[in-house]
Amino acid sequence: MKKTMLTLAAMAFTSTPALAADYIIDNKGAHASINFKIQHLGYSWLTGRFNNFDGEFSYDADEPLKSTITVNIDPASIDSNHAERDKHLRSDDFLHVDKFKTAKFVSTKISDPKDGGGFDLHGNLTLHGVTKPVIIDVDKVGEGKDPWGGYRVGFAGDTKIALKDFGIDYDLGPASTHVELELHIEGVRQ
Template sequence: MKRIIASIATITALALPALAPASTWNIDPDHSNVGFKVRHLMVSNVKGNFEKHTGVIDLNDKDITKSRVEVTIDTNSINTNVQKRDEHLRSADFFDVAKYPTMTFVSKKVAKAGQDKLKVTGDLTLHGVTRQVVLDVDGLSKESKDPWGNIRRGTTASTKINRKDYGLVWNAALETGGVAVGEEVTITMEIEMIRK
């Protein structure tokens, strides 16, 4: 009988770590940034960001590949520090925020990509179009407790998309050749998150 009880205890002890849920973290919008850059007039890059965004990350430190990410970005919160340009970007020529008020990213796969690097594959939905993208992610920082007792971690993720793939096709031809707005957009997310 003692052997049976001991065996059950051993099996339970071995099973518990596997059954333990991943820790859940909320993105801290006050200390995170979702930014982008795109070529302008074939001569320079214009940068901007989205000031409103939320996200949840389920982390599995035992097996990081079993982690999950979900982010929602308010397209109306776009800010390039030029009001007239921001209004144009919100219009039907670009984001059409009245019809598509958010863009989302939902992960489907997390893979290790070298020392402290990850590749997170997921669906990016923008302007009513969903396409698969791969985020290049720097390894997560160690946990840190802030002065108010919150546990925090941070990371950086980036990817490149072609805006035309999402129906953002507006442009203007230049007299010298080329176009006013580049097609490739680099997206960078500086993320700080708080454990629930």
Template sequence: MKIMTISALALVSSMTMAADYKIDPAHSAVIFKIGHLGVSTTVGRFNEFEGTFSYPEGSHSGSASLTVKADSVDTNHEARDKHLRSPDFLDVKQFPSLTFKSTKFDGSTLTGDLTLHGVTKAVSFDVKKVGEGKDPWGGYRAGFEAKTTIQRSDFGVTYFIPGVTDTTEIEVNVEGIRQ
């Protein structure tokens, strides 16, 4: 009976130490980089997204989820953005969002399921904690940078390869507000 009590206390204690954060989109970014014609790199971002993350204080475990509105793609070129929204690339009418849901976090690698263009694949992000602390408004914030590289063809997006590279770098910078 005593062992069960200690185990129950340990479970409750570890649950209370977990911190849940809502991503602050005003201080976060979802960015991609892709090669163009072998002569340059095009950088783009998604302007609309939401998500959450949690991690127990002093631990390397945690979780994250992110939903990105596909038609918010922005490469600072209106005609290209329109083409990226078309069936040639993101096909935003058929696939209005991109999602990521983690399955494992070991402190430096976040692994999970990325759904892009209706295809779900496991991907791993290299993660770096930027920092955490109290904000001037009485809240508490934490920030992370996460990077990965995917092959867009793995997700059924094959238009104009190799003119536009198959390899796509993704960077997610998040600042979350503890809930």
């Protein structure tokens, strides 16, 4: 009986709500971005982004806690605005893109809304062949009709991950053990 109840609860959680709409992340129109920053020796910030990614999400403004999202990232698309550094970041010292060709985030739950309308998005991030749970602090930016007859919704979020948690142990110094991720997601309703 207990197993049956857990199975039913899991199915209820992962099911898409009847009124939820499905969205595709608008990366073709450059209305979405995955950015990162990490301290450089503790003296400044090195910033960059991933140029190639896609994803989809389900969202219902009346029941946002039932929303889900999946984002697929091409780690070889890392761009720190410096070709030699990007080559090193793609190497086995860091992302090892020849071996680990994809990175992925899959949501598992959304917390109760915070004051001001934000929420915590819980999920599993797979990077460098390692999957770990992460929590992204998310704010809804807005939603509505677009000028082309479609409907869009947008979110912004940020999180911080430890390189060693994902098997990246290249020593960048004590100030550079974590990477901050900043996400901007705009979806087009399907």
